[in-house]
Amino acid sequence: MLHRELPEPTRWNLLRGKIHRASGEIVRWAWNAAVEVGAIGPHTSIGRRFGRFGNGSVICFPPNTIFNEQFIQIGEGTMIGPGVTLSAGMVPGQQCVTNPVVRIGDRCLIGRGSGIVGHLAIDIGDDVWTGHHVYITDQNHGFEDIDLPISRQSMPERPVIIGSGSWLGHGTVVLPGSTIGRHVVVGANSVVTGDLPDFSVAVGAPARVIRRYVEGQGWVSC
Secondary structure, three states: OOHHHOOHHHHHHHHHHHHHHHHHHHHHHHHHHHHHHHOEOOOOOOHHHOOEEOOOOEEOOOOOOEEOHHHEEEOOOOEEOOOOEEEEOOOOOOOOOOOOOEEEOOOOEEOOOOEEEEOOOEEEOOOOEEOOOOEEEOOOOOOOOOOOOHHHOOOOOOOEEEOOOOEEOOOOEEOOOOEEOOOOEEOOOOEEOOEEOOOEEEEOOOOEEEEEEEOOOEEEEO
């Protein structure tokens, strides 16, 4: 049956379907173009503001909050997913007391929607991968003064170190003063509050070691 022989409502439904599909193709094309053009690399104007931005590294579009880039260093071949927050200090334009405040090594992968918020020192080694929505910070809020809103209280900064070759699962939170060793697996939704030794697997809130690699024995349960 030819389209002109179809009932009027049916012809309009077919036309709307064609317009919808064509519009969808245009939107997807425009978004893919924006993702490509909007990515931040070492040779973009924003990329050049960083303390270091290694070759082959990229911050995917769209990023979330990024400020005080001069105190942030990114190694080579590192991918930082879309929607990630990268910040040094508390407000844009702040002169930090250390440099770098945040250092991310070579060949890292920071998952979508994650946040790395440094005030003193966050050091992430090489080949560290994270799942989505991981949060890493070296400062937290205080609550001791009941006459002052918690949002206006802060605790002293304590450096965070994440060793090379480690993996942080989806939703992991790494709190001030934490040290994660080399080749460590942190399970999804864990909260790291202290030290995790090299070659270990940790899960929970707070995270505790459940397996370790022992020379001559391999991986053993704890």
